[in-house]
Amino acid sequence: MTTGIESKDVLKVAKLAKLQLTEEEVKRLVDELSQIVGYVDQLSSVDTTNVAPLDHVLDVTDALRDDIVISSLPRESALSNAPKEDGETFLVPPVLG
Amino acid sequence: MSSVDYQLVVGLEVHVQLKTLTKLFCGCSTTFGAAPNTQTCPVCLGHPGTLPVLNREAIRLAIRTGLALNSTIPPTTKWDRKNYFYPDLPKGYQISQFDQPICQGGELKLPGDETSSPRTIRITRAHLEEDAGKSMHDESSGSADSRIDLNRTGTPLLEIVSEPDIRSAEEAKQYLTELKLLLTYLQVSDCNMQEGSLRVDANVNLHLQRGDELVATPIVEIKNLNSFRAVERALVYEAQRQREVFEDTGQRIGEAPKQTRGWDDNLQVTKVQREKEESSDYRYFPDPDLVPIMLPESWVTELKSDLGALPAALRERLKTEFGLSQYDADVIVNQGPDMVAYFEAVASNLKDAKRASNWIQQDVMRTLNDMEYSLADFSIKADDLAKLLQLIEAGELDNSRGRDVYQWLLDHPGTPEEGMKALGIASVGSDDLLDLCKQLIGEHPSAVSDFKAGKKQALGAMIGAARKLNPNANPGKVKDLLSQLISHED
Numbered sequence: 001m002t003t004g005i006e007s008k009d010v011l012k013v014a015k016l017a018k019l020q021l022t023e024e025e026v027k028r029l030v031d032e033l034s035q036i037v038g039y040v041d042q043l044s045s046v047d048t049t050n051v052a053p054l055d056h057v058l059d060v061t062d063a064l065r066d067d068i069v070i071s072s073l074p075r076e077s078a079l080s081n082a083p084k085e086d087g088e089t090f091l092v093p094p095v096l097g
Numbered sequence: 098m099s100s101v102d103y104q105l106v107v108g109l110e111v112h113v114q115l116k117t118l119t120k121l122f123c124g125c126s127t128t129f130g131a132a133p134n135t136q137t138c139p140v141c142l143g144h145p146g147t148l149p150v151l152n153r154e155a156i157r158l159a160i161r162t163g164l165a166l167n168s169t170i171p172p173t174t175k176w177d178r179k180n181y182f183y184p185d186l187p188k189g190y191q192i193s194q195f196d197q198p199i200c201q202g203g204e205l206k207l208p209g210d211e212t213s214s215p216r217t218i219r220i221t222r223a224h225l226e227e228d229a230g231k232s233m234h235d236e237s238s239g240s241a242d243s244r245i246d247l248n249r250t251g252t253p254l255l256e257i258v259s260e261p262d263i264r265s266a267e268e269a270k271q272y273l274t275e276l277k278l279l280l281t282y283l284q285v286s287d288c289n290m291q292e293g294s295l296r297v298d299a300n301v302n303l304h305l306q307r308g309d310e311l312v313a314t315p316i317v318e319i320k321n322l323n324s325f326r327a328v329e330r331a332l333v334y335e336a337q338r339q340r341e342v343f344e345d346t347g348q349r350i351g352e353a354p355k356q357t358r359g360w361d362d363n364l365q366v367t368k369v370q371r372e373k374e375e376s377s378d379y380r381y382f383p384d385p386d387l388v389p390i391m392l393p394e395s396w397v398t399e400l401k402s403d404l405g406a407l408p409a410a411l412r413e414r415l416k417t418e419f420g421l422s423q424y425d426a427d428v429i430v431n432q433g434p435d436m437v438a439y440f441e442a443v444a445s446n447l448k449d450a451k452r453a454s455n456w457i458q459q460d461v462m463r464t465l466n467d468m469e470y471s472l473a474d475f476s477i478k479a480d481d482l483a484k485l486l487q488l489i490e491a492g493e494l495d496n497s498r499g500r501d502v503y504q505w506l507l508d509h510p511g512t513p514e515e516g517m518k519a520l521g522i523a524s525v526g527s528d529d530l531l532d533l534c535k536q537l538i539g540e541h542p543s544a545v546s547d548f549k550a551g552k553k554q555a556l557g558a559m560i561g562a563a564r565k566l567n568p569n570a571n572p573g574k575v576k577d578l579l580s581q582l583i584s585h586e587d
Contacts, residue, residue: 016378018182043411055175055197060388067117067154070124070138078137078247082145088133089244092184 005034102352104304105336106313107269108261109328111276112254113286114228115158120251122149122192122225122387127253133246135492141251143187148386150235154240156199158398159225162255162269163200165283165407167219169398174199176387183259183556184245185230191339195381198224199392205279206409207271218272219260227342249293253286263299266332273297273325279353282434284367287548290324297322303339312337313350319367321359329576331360335367340368411437419450428458435472442479455485460503477506485513492571498522525570533567534578538586548583556580 009031014021021029070077076086083089120127123140140147146386149404163170177195203220230247257276263269277295280286288295299319319335322328329417335358342348358367393458406414408430415426440457446452461482465475485506489499494517505516517523525533537559538545547555556579563575 014378016180028239040305055173055383055389056385056387058388061173061391063150064153064156064390065124065150067119067152068124069119071140071514072125072136072138075132075134078142079393084242086244089233089246090134090184092232092245093243094234094241095184095243 005030005037009033100458102305103336103340105265105332106302106304107263107332108300108442109259109263109269109272110298110300111257111259111273112296112298113162113257113280113288114547115155115253115255116284116286117152117158117253119153119154121150121152121225121253122251125251129294131248133244134248136248137250141187142247143189148194151387151390153227153251154294156392157400158254158283159199159405160252160392160397160424161225162203162257162280162285163203163223164397164419165279165404166200166203166205166223166257168200168203168223170199170392171197171201172394172461173389173391175199175389176384177381178384178408179381179561181379183229184243185247186252186257187247187250188232191227191229192384192387193226193381195225197291198222199259200224207268207270207275208409208412208423209549210271210427213267213423216262216268218262221258221260223255226254226256228254260360266336267331269299269332270325272330273328278431278433283408297325297328299328299332299335301335301339305335305340305343308316314343315348315350315353316355317367318355318357319360320357320370321361323360323362327360327362330365331367334365354374391451406434406437415440419444419454421450421454425451425454425458427526429454432462432472439472439479443483443486446483448490452490453482453484456482456503464507476510477503481506481513485516488513488517492574493517495571495573498569503580521568521569525567525574529567530570530574530578533563533570534575534582536566537563537575537579538582545583545586548580549586 007026007030009081010026012022014026014029079085079087079090082090099469102363113181114127117127119125120141123138125138125141128136140149146586151173170516175197176192178190179193179195180190181188198221200223202222205218205220207216207218209215211271224366229251230245230250230252232245234243249555254539259272278286280288280295290296299322300316301319303314305314307472317335317339319331322331323383357370359370360367378440411430412423414423416423419441421429429436436457439461440453444453444455447453461475461477465472473556482503485494485502487497488494488502489496494502498520501520502513502516502522505511505515505520509519511519541559541562556576559579560572560575563570564572
């Protein structure tokens with residue numbers, strides 16, 4: 001089944017996902033994505049005229065909590081997984097504007 | 098170009114931080130001003146394996162706002178992920194609402210003023226979403242890195258989107274002022290622009306008449322609008338800029354990508370930030386971590402009955418029940434619910450509500466301004482002001498002596514009567530007043546004959562003299578008694 005996934009589609013998604021791909025990877029992903037999208041496309045063949053959209057697979061609604069403060073992490077723990085920090089904040093490459 | 102030959106078209110997106118104690122999906126505090134990264138947890142830090150759990154209070158405040166804006170509250174609402182990368186967004190997506198916002202449609206009525214008539218601005222929608230963190234870049238520190246504080250991450254925002262119904266910079270300001278007032282009355286947000294609890298983006302373009310054709314310029318989104326004044330100025334600037342760009346390029350809507358520009362408050366210009374990503378580039382999809390929310394009609398009805406008096410209704414009440422002008426009603430309502438309650442408490446004890454309105458606008462509001470007080474700190478309670486104005490109404494005091502008592506009340510604990518006593522203001526008994534007037538008539542024969550000859554203003558000199566003889570004598574009463582006595586002399 002042809003789904004019309006081309007390398008430009010892969011490159012666009014890669015750009016949005018901030019991924020750098022080699023030419024080979026692009027080729028491989030065109031194939032893989034075509035298969036996935038093709039599989040999903042099969043679903044379109046089902047007539048869903050009278051079926052309500054499914055927003056969630058669980059038959060559960062209203063998982064709500066009350067507005068009560070619980071203690072936050074100590075700052076040291078919050079920062080502990082960061083590649084770079086200054087004891088107060090996370091450090092990242094410069095963000096301008 | 099000689100005169101304005103275009104129509105400005107504006108839609109506003111207002112991000113309102115809701116006044117909850119905790120974040121939208123976790124129990125971290127939302128208190129402003131805490132030390133960086135002391136209000137975070139694995140959920141708002143976006144750690145793998147954590148699950149968001151929705152704050153009921155955020156839903157309540159959103160519905161409350163929607164009801165006040167005449168929005169439709171749907172039976173269910175759901176959550177979507179908006180995907181983009183930015184260092185202050187730890188998860189790589191923002192939990193937001195795409196196709197089933199909590200408030201659908203609606204309107205905001207602008208009351209109008211001396212120069213503009215009332216208008217209705219339609220609301221497209223209002224949806225809930227989580228706030229991002231804060232990036233700080235201090236160039237002077239010499240550090241090459243930006244610093245990220247994630248305390249704000251996950252704070253509930255309600256984004257209120259208007260239709261492009263706004264037609265001038267002035268009207269944009271009126272819309273924001275009225276919306277802020279409404280949110281203040283609803284107690285859903287602090288609406289503090291300095292602390293970022295109210296943020297505004299504007300979508301702007303122009304409609305130009307070209308022969309028989311109505312031409313629209315490409316839409317520009319303006320960000321970084323940090324005050325209502327900035328909104329007004331940015332819109333005036335942007336209209337001018339788009340007009341000039343259109344003259345140069347002739348580009349119409351659709352012929353150039355949507356642009357995002359930032360307002361530079363120092364230079365008073367908008368600067369290009371980026372070409373707007375198409376909406377689909379955010380690759381919205383339903384968030385599998387969050388189940389849909391039912392909004393039962395019974396809950397919505399209960400919230401509706403609990404809305405309280407809102408600005409538009411209060412203006413009407415002050416006009417119809419107390420006989421105030423549109424202007425006076427506006428001034429008092431714009432001061433907030435506490436001032437309206439204060440006014441009503443004073444005015445309902447008086448024959449003339451206008452007297453309460455005048456004193457509140459001229460004296461109370463000036464005092465609050467000068468002393469940077471809120472009404473809660475103000476030492477003259479409504480009962481005291483009502484009593485003072487009753488004394489004036491009864492002729493026990495004139496306005497100027499009344500102001501002396503008002504000042505005394507500001508400086509001392511006590512009642513208006515105690516103030517009068519302390520200031521030596523005694524009401525003059527009718528016998529004393531009669532004696533005083535008889536003495537005046539005896540001492541001013543020429544004024545008396547002038548008055549008899551029809552010169553009403555001849556009494557002026559005698560009233561002045563009365564004040565010297567007895568400063569407590571009420572000039573109004575002296576005048577009435579004098580004219581009575583003189584008229585009956587014949």
